[in-house]
Amino acid sequence: MLANHRLLLPVFLLMLLAFVTCLALSSRAHVEPANRSAATDPKLADGLAAWKQVYSVLTSPRCINCHTATNYPQQGDDRHRHFANVIRGPGNIGVPALYCEGCHQTANADSTGVPGGPGWHLAPLSMRWQDTNDRPLSSAAVCRAVTDRSRNENMDGSALLKHHQEAALVLWAWNPGRRPDGTMRTLPPLTHAQFVAATRTWVDAGTPCPRGK
Amino acid sequence: MATYQLNVNGKSKQVNVDPSTPLLWVLREELKMTGTKYGCGISACGACTVHLAGMATRSCVVPVSFVGERKITTIEGVGEDPVGRAVQNAWVEKDVVQCGYCQSGQIMSAVALLKETPKPTDANIEESMGGNLCRCATYVRIREAIRSASEKIG
Numbered sequence: 001m002l003a004n005h006r007l008l009l010p011v012f013l014l015m016l017l018a019f020v021t022c023l024a025l026s027s028r029a030h031v032e033p034a035n036r037s038a039a040t041d042p043k044l045a046d047g048l049a050a051w052k053q054v055y056s057v058l059t060s061p062r063c064i065n066c067h068t069a070t071n072y073p074q075q076g077d078d079r080h081r082h083f084a085n086v087i088r089g090p091g092n093i094g095v096p097a098l099y100c101e102g103c104h105q106t107a108n109a110d111s112t113g114v115p116g117g118p119g120w121h122l123a124p125l126s127m128r129w130q131d132t133n134d135r136p137l138s139s140a141a142v143c144r145a146v147t148d149r150s151r152n153e154n155m156d157g158s159a160l161l162k163h164h165q166e167a168a169l170v171l172w173a174w175n176p177g178r179r180p181d182g183t184m185r186t187l188p189p190l191t192h193a194q195f196v197a198a199t200r201t202w203v204d205a206g207t208p209c210p211r212g213k
Numbered sequence: 214m215a216t217y218q219l220n221v222n223g224k225s226k227q228v229n230v231d232p233s234t235p236l237l238w239v240l241r242e243e244l245k246m247t248g249t250k251y252g253c254g255i256s257a258c259g260a261c262t263v264h265l266a267g268m269a270t271r272s273c274v275v276p277v278s279f280v281g282e283r284k285i286t287t288i289e290g291v292g293e294d295p296v297g298r299a300v301q302n303a304w305v306e307k308d309v310v311q312c313g314y315c316q317s318g319q320i321m322s323a324v325a326l327l328k329e330t331p332k333p334t335d336a337n338i339e340e341s342m343g344g345n346l347c348r349c350a351t352y353v354r355i356r357e358a359i360r361s362a363s364e365k366i367g
Contacts, residue, residue, distance in 0.1 A: 085344050086344065096325050096326045096329040097269040097342065098269070102270045103256045106279070109275065109276050110233075112233075112276065113274075
């Protein structure tokens with residue numbers, strides 16, 4: 001009996017060591033496979049780096065203010081709630097008597113400070129890039145939303161590239177007009193050419209998404 | 214300056230103004246149609262609401278150069294339409310108006326709502342009228358009048 005008891009402690013310590021080692025390895029395997037793969041796959045690494053650039057644009061106020069998870073758009077660089085009790089409405093275009101286009105015309109109205117473009121509207125909730133507390137979603141979550149064809153109006157990589165190249169409201173982000181006080185609205189962190197180039201690199205790499213929530 | 218041919222309440226009007234002039238000021242200053250009111254000037258209060266091609270539009274922030282061929286309906290002309298007439302009658306019936314300053318815009322928004330949603334729920338009314346402010350707080354009577362007009366237009 002005494003000999004058995006003497007064996008218990010080292011056996012327990014060995015089991016504990018094995019458990020901790022497995023835990024560490026499994027955690028590492030869960031968090032870093034993309035990075036490990038990217039280390040051996042330059043195209044994937046380039047794609048993920050390009051996505052990081054794309055994400056920086058998508059989460060800039062000119063883009064994300066109309067990709068909310070709530071029933072209202074936002075405005076301004078501080079992304080505050082749109083004034084005048086403007087709401088999303090069932091078609092993402094406002095509601096009768098308070099449609100987006102009741103103020104936002106087909107082009108910027110610089111004399112009154114109201115931005116505009118063809119078909120001004122909110123992105124559908126399936127393309128929300130924020131949580132319900134108005135915080136931007138993670139890079140991985142936005143990437144999943146953008147690449148999920150059941151949520152993105154069935155756009156594949158080439159359609160996403162074309163959307164970033166040509167869509168009128170995407171282009172508006174680089175021509176956002178003047179604020180009511182006459183100053184220029186701020187632009188996304190990349191030029192449109194850089195944004196399109198980054199999108200192309202990301203699409204060519206197969207639209208990879210970073211791992212994580 | 215530029216010359217614009219506008220269709221206001223079914224009548225053709227010509228104005229010669231700076232292209233950046235808000236439609237509100239063309240109506241009030243050039244055409245002397247003062248039923249449409251200036252409230253905030255930044256589309257936050259709804260007092261300046263008119264219809265552009267039937268859509269409730271804040272005339273204080275829409276430069277006249279953006280109007281194009283779209284028909285403009287103002288508070289002076291909305292009563293020519295059955296829904297507009299029903300709303301105006303309901304406003305009188307329910308004695309909605311207190312100071313009255315915002316009521317042109319309220320009526321224009323109510324007509325726009327009822328034309329698309331003839332039987333609005335209270336939520337529909339709250340949402341659609343949410344952009345029209347009334348400092349006299351006549352909101353309860355506005356809602357009653359919209360309900361009344363809704364019944365009248367069948």
